[in-house]
Amino acid sequence: MTPLPLAPIVLTPLVVLALATVLTWVERRLLGLWQDRYGPNRVGPGGMFQAVADGIKLLFKQDWVPPFADRGVFVLAPAIGMMTVLLSFAVIPLAAGGIAGGLNVGLLFILAMMGLGVYAVVLAGWASDSKYALLGGMRAAAQMISYEVFMALSLLGVVMVAGSFSLRDIVAAQSGLWFIIPQGLGFVVFLLAGIAETHRLPFDLPEGENELGAGFHTEYSGMKFGMFFIAEYAGIVLVSALATTLYLGGGNGLLLPAPVWFALKTGVIVAFFILLRAGLPRPRYDQLMGLGWKVLLPLSLLNVLATGTVMMLRAS
Amino acid sequence: MLDTLRTLLLTFLHGFHRRATVQYPEQQPYLPPRYRGRIILSRDPDGGERCVACNLCAVACPVDCISLQKTERDGRWYPDYFRINFSRCIFCGFCEEACPTYAIQLTPDFEMGEYARPNLVYEKEDLLISGTGKYPGYSFHHVAGVPIPGKDRGASEHERAPIDLHSLLP
Amino acid sequence: MTTIRIDGREWPTRPGINLLQACLEAGANLPYFCWHPELGSVGACRQCAVRQFSGPDDRTGRLVMACMTPVSDGAIIAIEDAQARAFREGVIEWMMVNHPHDCPVCEEGGECHLQDMTVMTGHNQRRYRFTKRTHRNQDLGPFVKHEMNRCIACYRCVRFYRDYAGGDDLAAFASHDSVYFGRAEDGALQNAFSGNLVEICPTGVFTDKPFSGVYTRKWDLRGAPSVCVHCAVGCNIIVNAREESVRRIVNRYNAAVNRYMLCDRGRFGHGFVNADSRIRMPMRSIDGHPAPxxxxxxxxxxxxxxxxxxxxxxxxxxxxxxxxxxxxxxxxxxxxxxxxxxxEQACGQLACTLLRQHPGVIPSLHEMESADGVLVLGEDVCATAPRLGLSLRQSVRQPSFPMADAAKVPRWMDAAVRTIGCDAPSGLFILTPAPTDLDPVAAQCFRAVPDDIARIGFAIAHRIDPSAPTVTDLTDEQVRLVEHAAATLLAAKKPLVVSGMQYGSPALMRAAAAIASALARTIPASGLSLVLPECNSMxxxxxxxxxxxxxxxxxxxxxxxxxxxxxxxxxxxxxxxxxxxxxxxxxxxxxxxxxxxxxxxxxxxxxxxxxxxxxxxxxxxxxxxxxxxxxxxxxxxxxxxxxxxxxxxxxxxxxxxxxxxxxxxxxxxxxxxxxxxxxxxxxxxxxxxxxxxxxAPGADYRIDGQKLRSQTYRASGRTVIRSHISVRDQPPPGSPDTPFSSSMEGAYTPDMPPSLVPGYQVPSWNSVQSLNRFQHEIGGDMRGGISGVRLFPAPDATDHPTHPCATDIPAAFARAEDSVLVLPDTRLFGSEELSMLSPPVAARATPPTLRVPTGAAGPAHMTLHLPDGAHTLPVEPLAGLPDGVVLCPSHMVSPAFMFPCMARITPAGEAT
Structure with a gap:
């Protein structure tokens, strides 16, 4: 039994939370940039402390639970959302190590955590006892469970090529060629599924504000809302980090040290997520589900088939 | 599919465009004279209050945020009180359109934020300015046929001297 | 059934009215000025022009004044006719030539008939480029404000004031463009109904002066149907209020009672509710001092x-x-x-008993207007029940109607009927101790003390019904009066006897009831009316x-x-x-x-x-x-x-x-x-x-499931009127005892029960003239039914009770050497308690004087020795007062109502 790496255990959640917090500001600045605006630029230099100001505001808001809500579940839901995301980071090989970067079923662990994340949304929608929240929760459940399938299938290609579920091994396997080249199709499917998993725009139907108020978190305010909010941004970071790890060679790169490379690659993908939000309108719900089952499922199956075929041919 | 990518590209390219935002407190925008901002009550060229408390602004107000009471001094009508609740006002300018005496006018000033709502209730003292506002020459009492101090009956524009009832002329 | 064709559409109507009435009853928007339902037609303003066609084949037609044209069956008229419209617009334009540009500072603005009619005709652009004529105004006293520049010369004011209400101090002066309506000189209008000029005038010449001091546009006034509290007639009023203070009283039409008119005491006497004399906090006496x-x-x-x-x-x-x-x-x-x-209680109970036992009818004020023989027995109705006096004044016109009918002049053709009837004999007899305002229109007036009047009354009863007890020792003059009055009453189709408790004399009321019930033996419509002093005496x-x-x-x-x-x-x-x-x-x-x-x-x-x-x-x-x-x-x-x-x-x-x-x-x-x-x-x-x-309907009454609104639909200032107290919005106050909502939310329709009408307004008709739309027939019942309920059932015609207490004939009045009979001098302004707390009414009340017969007038001041002490008063000789009688203003000199009594009277300053 190896001793627990205390420093990463304490640091990783702090870093992730800080990142997610800053990301709220970064997103708004980037959206501003792409929409010919400034975004928040008043609090601190360039508006940097906007996230802090928002955090303070959320912290001091009344911690209100609707009288009609199922109180216990209502409080539990955002905690689940936060926990699952933070736990997922345990297996990401941020640098060479990470907390449990060597976990031999790391990828499965992440998929499991993401699966659990559905509960946060579904329970929030259910416990709120409000029609908008319930509809949002239902949509989220269907959407997230569906897209989990394609995500797992798309990852299968990577696992097949790397021959391991351990993320450290996968990174190591890309020291030559990044998997984005052989697994391009898988990368696209993974990104799309990642967007749907984190219910980010344009796939944010569970909280489509023009039809459902705020969807599953309509009834949430104060820091409980804040937890959903932070969990969403942490989710973005997670998916981006995962994409970096699985397809972009993790910390591998020239000259610069591995953590910097990792951060750079993750940052680009995060920026791409924000660009999607800035540029694309939201599809209809049936279009979203149609895309998943009619396009992404066959594509990811095709990817597994092709990868398998190539590997068999190589092996033979 | 290509459309989507093109959209993303175009959106990305917007990052290199000039920004449209006006950085307001540092950068003051130009407000035209007929901008519909803070409401004032103006005065006649002779310095008297223009408002004759006719209540037309109050009845024109779609949010019912104007209230006043008529009083009278020397045959001239005045508002005894004139109150506007700016926390309700929508700056539609209907009051200005309704005003028959050009008394109530909207000005190019919108910087009237307050921390306490009661401070947005303006009384006549807060509304009355000492000038004529946008309509320099107009004096309602010199058009209307009512006598006021300094202008006898029959001395308004387009009026004859009062009839002498004792005259026998037809 | 009579039908007429208006703009190609058949409308049922009724004969005996004019085309203007028919059009208004049909719901048409036909402008008019000089016509008024109570004043009839004179055709002065030329505004109600319509085109009338002589038959279905007539394509040309001719312009007629609708108010001067009787309805005939099958008449075909066009209101929306280009020529008629142009004519009406032209007439308005001429009127507006001299009308000043002062609507914003006019009290009539917002409820102005002239504004409504101008909008209705479509005149909106002044073409006349020359000067306007102006007039100097007069001070018409504390009730009515004068602004002659606004006059359009419809002559309604003088027709109401002189012809209808019998005033003589308002007249038309000068001619053509210069015509002027006013008094010969400045001074208060003397007639008791001058306040009605405010509602009669179609524009802002006569406006409500006390209301101007607390002025509010009509659309901002909350209205509540109410009943006047200043006398026992029970005129219907609308109380208009804003910001929790009463602003004015206007007339509420009740077809049976006050109809279109109120007296000045009722209209201007409401000031006590806003006065400083109001009690606003519970007060407790602590060490002899009241403390809240x-x-x-x-x-x-x-x-x-x-x-x-x-x-x-x-x-x-x-x-x-x-x-x-x-x-x-x-x-x-x-x-x-x-x-x-x-x-007081004995008189009140007696009045109640007499009325309930009366075999004839107890006429409403409107029914009194059609009485053709009226006997007023010992009551100055013009002071104690002014609105009733106005109804009696109209009754005097009854004899002229048959003459007009004979001359084939319609009864609404006002000027013509008055001219025909100017020599018609009056059927009004007034028997009072003191002169009354109705004297000029009476057939005969007789001055005597109450007991003597009662004796004459009993004599008239005996003359009509010989089974009634006789009265002996009448003078020749009294006998002649008895004969004349009895003959007139017997000849009448609707005789009426009016008395009351002004002089605290049960004998007077018994005599009146005796006459009325004697008449009822032959004339079922014989009416009896007894005047009581206060609003809830009955x-x-x-x-x-x-x-x-x-x-x-x-x-x-x-x-x-x-x-x-x-x-x-x-x-x-x-x-x-x-x-x-x-x-x-x-x-x-x-x-x-x-x-x-x-x-x-x-x-x-x-x-x-x-x-x-x-x-x-x-x-x-x-x-x-x-x-x-x-x-x-x-x-x-x-x-x-x-x-x-x-x-x-x-x-x-x-x-x-x-x-x-x-x-x-x-x-x-x-x-x-x-x-x-x-x-x-x-x-x-x-x-x-x-x-x-x-x-009236109870508090749970609803129209379409809604309460009734007491504010107009366009009341202003809702979000600001209280914001100097608190900027937060307050819910409108609840009104649990009434079916009204205190706000502008709720139902309002011309069909609503008349006891719940909070004000009159219909689209295009913002003035009081919109009342026409609330009536079934103009001048008839309201569309929602009748207001109030009569508690005394109609008498059983077969039931003829014996004359109640008819044997109780008082002795003739004998002058005492050392004392005089002091009678109450009830005044329109001054005797009533609450109205005297209203500043305009108090301003019209004259200082108390002692009225003595002309023969007895000596020193300028005399002292009256009443049981509660001596009162020195200026003396005013009064022609016609019987000898041995003085009039002392009730409640103004001695607060307690204890007249009549015998008292000594000495010149002021003389030792007793």
Whole structure:
């Protein structure tokens, strides 16, 4: 039994939370940039402390639970959302190590955590006892469970090529060629599924504000809302980090040290997520589900088939 | 599919465009004279209050945020009180359109934020300015046929001297 | 059935009216100015032009004035005809040539008939480029404001003032463009109905002067249907209020009662509700000084008082039925006083009995207008019931109508009918001690003391019905009068006898009833009307109770621990000595009133009651008509309706006194939730008053499931009017006793019950002329039915009771050597209690004078030695007053109403 790496255990959640917090500001600045605006630029230099100001505001808001809500579940839901995301980071090989970067079923662990994340949304929608929240929760459940399938299938290609579920091994396997080249199709499917998993725009139907108020978190305010909010941004970071790890060679790169490379690659993908939000309108719900089952499922199956075929041919 | 990518590209390219935002407190925008901002009550060229408390602004107000009471001094009508609740006002300018005496006018000033709502209730003292506002020459009492101090009956524009009832002329 | 064709559409109508009326009744928008339903047509303004066609084949037609053209069956007219429209627009344009540009500063603006008609014709651009004529205005007194520049010369004012109301100090002067309506010189308009000029004038020449001081546009006024409290006639009014103060009173049309007109006392007498004399806080006497106390303390104080011993209640004829009845429930029937003296109560009860026994009809004011033989017996109706006097003035015109019919002149053709009838004999006989305003139109006036008038009355009764007792020793002049009057009354189709209790003489009323019932043997329509002094005198007579003298006797015997006085100023009824005695004999005095009266200084507890504008209740008028008044103002908390105070007192008393609690429990007083519960309980306790329930719909009445709105749909300032107190929005006050919402939300339709009409307005008609749309037929009943309910059932025609108390003929008046008979000089402005607290009415009241016969006039001042002390007064000779009689203004000299009495009179300054 190896001793627990205390420093990463304490640091990783702090870093992730800080990142997610800053990301709220970064997103708004980037959206501003792409929409010919400034975004928040008043609090601190360039508006940097906007996230802090928002955090303070959320912290001091009344911690209100609707009288009609199922109180216990209502409080539990955002905690689940936060926990699952933070736990997922345990297996990401941020640098060479990470907390449990060597976990031999790391990828499965992440998929499991993401699966659990559905509960946060579904329970929030259910416990709120409000029609908008319930509809949002239902949509989220269907959407997230569906897209989990394609995500797992798309990852299968990577696992097949790397021959391991351990993320450290996968990174190591890309020291030559990044998997984005052989697994391009898988990368696209993974990104799309990642967007749907984190219910980010344009796939944010569970909280489509023009039809459902705020969807599953309509009834949430104060820091409980804040937890959903932070969990969403942490989710973005997670998916981006995962994409970096699985397809972009993790910390591998020239000259610069591995953590910097990792951060750079993750940052680009995060920026791409924000660009999607800035540029694309939201599809209809049936279009979203149609895309998943009619396009992404066959594509990811095709990817597994092709990868398998190539590997068999190589092996033979 | 290509459309989507093109959209993303175009959106990305917007990052290199000039920004449209006006950085307001540092950068003051130009407000035209007929901008519909803070409401004032103006005065006649002779310095008297223009408002004759006719209540037309109050009845024109779609949010019912104007209230006043008529009083009278020397045959001239005045508002005894004139109150506007700016926390309700929508700056539609209907009051200005309704005003028959050009008394109530909207000005190019919108910087009237307050921390306490009661401070947005303006009384006549807060509304009355000492000038004529946008309509320099107009004096309602010199058009209307009512006598006021300094202008006898029959001395308004387009009026004859009062009839002498004792005259026998037809 | 008569039908006419208006703009190609058939409309049923009725014969005998003019085309203008027919068009208005059909709902057409036809402009007019000079026509008025009560004044008829004169064709002065040329505004109501329509094109009439002589038949279906006539394509040309001709322009006619609708108001001057009688309706004929099958008439074909066009209102929306290009030529007629152009004509009407041209007429308006001519009128507007001289009309000033002052609508914003005109009190009529927003309810101006001229504005409505100008919009209706479509004239919106002034083409005339030359100068306008102007006029100098006059000061017409405290009631009416004058602004002649606005005049359009429709002649309505002088036609109303001179022809209808009989005034002679308003006239038309000069000619053509210069025509001027005013007085010969500045001064107050003398007629008692001058205030109606405000509603009669179609534009802003005559406006309401007191209203101008607290001016509010019509659309901002909250309205509540109400009943005038300044005399017993029960005229229907609308109380207009804003920002919780009463702004003005306007007429509310009641086809049977006041119709289109109100007297000046009713219109301008409401000032007491806003006066400084109002009681606004419960006051408790602490060390002999009144000090404001919280309601709770005041009520508990009463509970302690009530534990001391018996509680006696004194009601008042100016309090509502509900207040009087709840007081009776609080103290018990045996300890309930009507608050009237023996004389007043006896007269009131007698009037009630006589009216209920009368075999003929008890005419409403409108029915009086068509009486063709009228005998006024010892009552100056122009002072005690002014609106009734105006109806009698119209009755004088009756003989001219058959003459007009014979000449084939329609009755609405006003000027022509008046010209034809100028020599028609009058059917009005006035027998009073003093001259009255109706004298100029009377066939004969006779001046005598009340007892002599009663004797003449009995003689007339005997002359009509020989079975009635005879009166001997009449003078020749009196015999001639008896003959003349009896002949006129017998010849009439609708004879009417009017008397009253002005002079406190039961004999007068008995004589009047004797004549009326004698007439009823041959003429079923024979009417009897008895004038009572105060707004609820008849209601109190029906309720019954102890007299003040009986209360005094109980007090002297020490049987009263607490006296609860509801809205009654005892100094107006008892002599100062008696008041002092009563206040000393009773340890605890509780006064519940809206106005600070002299006894309040000595009261242990004074509770602020709501005035008529601030609560709802019922009054019974002198003809037995129960009418409801509704709340227009929502007063601040301690002020509440009289009956709610009684309820609070009863609840407090119930906490300390188990016996009283059980008795009060039986009356239900503490369980009443709203006004309807009080009225229902009242109906159960007094079956004669049970009909009161129907005076107006109850608080749960709804139209289309909605309450009725009391504000106009365009009331302004909702979000700001209170924001200087609190910027937060407040819910509109609730009105649990009425079917009204206090805001602009709710139903409002011309079909609503007339007892619930909060104001008149229909699209395109913003002035009071919109009333036409609320009526079935113009001048007829309201579309929603009738307002109020008659409590006295129509008499059984076969039932002829014997003449009530007809044997009680007084002796002829004999002059005493050393004293004179002092009679009350009731004045329109000055005698009535509440209206004198209204500044404009007080300004019109003249200082008290002693009126003496012309022969007796000597020194300029004389001293009258009344039982309550000597009063020195200026002397004013009055022609026609009988010898041995002086007139002393009631309540102005000696507060208590104790006339008639014999008193010595000496020149001022002379030792007695």
């Amino acid at each position: 106390v919280p309601t709770r303390d005041a009520v508990m104080q009463f509970a302690r008082m009530a534990a001391d011993g018996p509680v006696v209640g004194i009601a008042s004829p100016r309090a509502s039925m509900e207040t009087c009845f709840s007081l009776r429930a609080l103290v018990g029937e045996a300890r309930f006083s009507t608050g009237q003296t023996q004389v 209601g109190l007579a029906l309720l019954g109770g102890l007299t003040l003298e009986a209360v005094m006797a109980q007090a002297r015997a020490g049987k009263i621990a607490t006296l609860v006085i509801a809205e009654n100023d005892l100094t107006r009824r008892l002599s100062p000595a008696a008041v002092v005695e009563l206040l000393e004999a009773v340890p605890n005095i509780v006064i519940i009133d809206h106005t600070d009266t002299p006894p309040c200084r000595d009261a242990t507890l004074v509770l602020p009651a709501a005035a008529f504008s601030e609560c709802s209740g019922t009054l019974v008028s002198q003809e037995g008509r129960a009418q409801r008044f509704f709340q227009a103002v929502y007063p601040p908390q301690p002020i509440r309706a009289g009956w709610r105070w009684m309820q609070a007192l009863a609840r407090a008393q119930g906490c300390v006194n188990v016996q009283a609690a059980a008795r009060i429990q039986a009356t239900g007083l503490t369980t009443w939730q709203g006004l309807d519960d009080v009225i229902a309980a009242l109906g159960r306790a007094c079956p004669i008053l049970a009909g009161m329930v129907d005076a």
